[in-house]
Amino acid sequence: MAAIVPFDQRDGVIWMNGKFVEWKEAKVHVLTHALHYASAVFEGERAYGGEIFKLTEHTERLFASAEMLDMKIPYSVAEIDKASRDTLARQGFTDAYVRPIAWRGSEMMGVAAQASRINVAIAVWQWPAYFDPNALEKGIRLDIAKWRRPDPITIPCKAKATGLYMICTLSKHEAERKGYADAMMLDWRGQVAECTGANIFFVKGGELHTPTPDAFLDGITRRTVIDLARRRQIRVHERAIMPEELKGFESCFIVGTAAEITPVGEIGPHKFTVTDMVRTLRSDYLAEVQPKRKAA
Numbered sequence: 617m618a619a620i621v622p623f624d625q626r627d628g629v630i631w632m633n634g635k636f637v638e639w640k641e642a643k644v645h646v647l648t649h650a651l652h653y654a655s656a657v658f659e660g661e662r663a664y665g666g667e668i669f670k671l672t673e674h675t676e677r678l679f680a681s682a683e684m685l686d687m688k689i690p691y692s693v694a695e696i697d698k699a700s701r702d703t704l705a706r707q708g709f710t711d712a713y714v715r716p717i718a719w720r721g722s723e724m725m726g727v728a729a730q731a732s733r734i735n736v737a738i739a740v741w742q743w744p745a746y747f748d749p750n751a752l753e754k755g756i757r758l759d760i761a762k763w764r765r766p767d768p769i770t771i772p773c774k775a776k777a778t779g780l781y782m783i784c785t786l787s788k789h790e791a792e793r794k795g796y797a798d799a800m801m802l803d804w805r806g807q808v809a810e811c812t813g814a815n816i817f818f819v820k821g822g823e824l825h826t827p828t829p830d831a832f833l834d835g836i837t838r839r840t841v842i843d844l845a846r847r848r849q850i851r852v853h854e855r856a857i858m859p860e861e862l863k864g865f866e867s868c869f870i871v872g873t874a875a876e877i878t879p880v881g882e883i884g885p886h887k888f889t890v891t892d893m894v895r896t897l898r899s900d901y902l903a904e905v906q907p908k909r910k911a912a
């Protein structure tokens with residue numbers, strides 16, 4: 617396998633606080649509030665055919681996440697949309713991953729940092745498949761994480777905030793050590809929640825079942841998939857799902873900007889088959905993300 621070029625050693629430019637800087641020079645100081653106190657929010661977007669899918673929805677979520685962390689981004693949504701498109705163009709990719717991030721800077725060090733600057737950066741790189749493409753046929757294997765999504769009264773769980781990923785990294789590391797591709801997480805009540813970077817759907821009797829997103833990110837891909845399913849007259853049940861129900865589902869797949877639609881073949885002891893419905897929704901999704909060319 618080719619060695620991965622470290623993320624701070626790549627070529628190109630990164631948009632940082634209103635201007636493009638050389639990729640290798642896009643640095644922050646070690647005494648940055650975000651590094652010590654997790655005061656950062658981010659997005660994950662994908663460009664297809666030169667256009668970022670649902671860009672404004674992602675940018676609006678970035679702003680909403682920032683607000684939940686008491687951070688005011690010093691740009692407008694339109695400015696960040698434009699900066700995202702410009703960064704993609706400057707990088708010269710048509711199909712790419714786009715990562716905007718907003719974080720509290722280094723002006724103040726301590727829990728309170730009211731006067732610190734809110735910085736924004738946008739980086740674009742090529743990230744072909746989140747999971748092993750060879751696993752698409754049989755589905756990936758998921759562990760069941762020991763960490764649980766926290767109660768909404770303990771943390772702003774709807775924000776796409778860096779701090780919420782601590783338990784995701786721990787869960788995914790443990791899963792990978794056991795030979796799994798990822799982990800499914802329960803919430804604090806013991807209900808099925810999501811994966812470490814994607815939402816989850818189950819299939820039973822030709823209908824979809826997915827957890828109500830009351831304690832985790834209501835992903836943009838999740839909402840897109842619900843929409844695509846309804847266009848095909850597939851019923852979608854958003855409800856509390858208990859892990860005991862896993863044995864009764866026929867298929868399972870996870871959805872997210874990076875993961876797109878990835879079939880799941882196993883969750884712990886439970887086995888699923890990749891059915892035509894999963895394949896159809898996957899191809900519907902891959903068609904939906906392509907730019908809609910206006911008729912001339």
Ligand code: PMP
Nearest residue numbers: 813814815833835836837872873
């Ligand atoms: N849950 C988590 C924890 C995620 O990191 C992601 C990826 N952003 C998702 C769900 C899916 O969200 P989206 O479809 O908006 O990418």
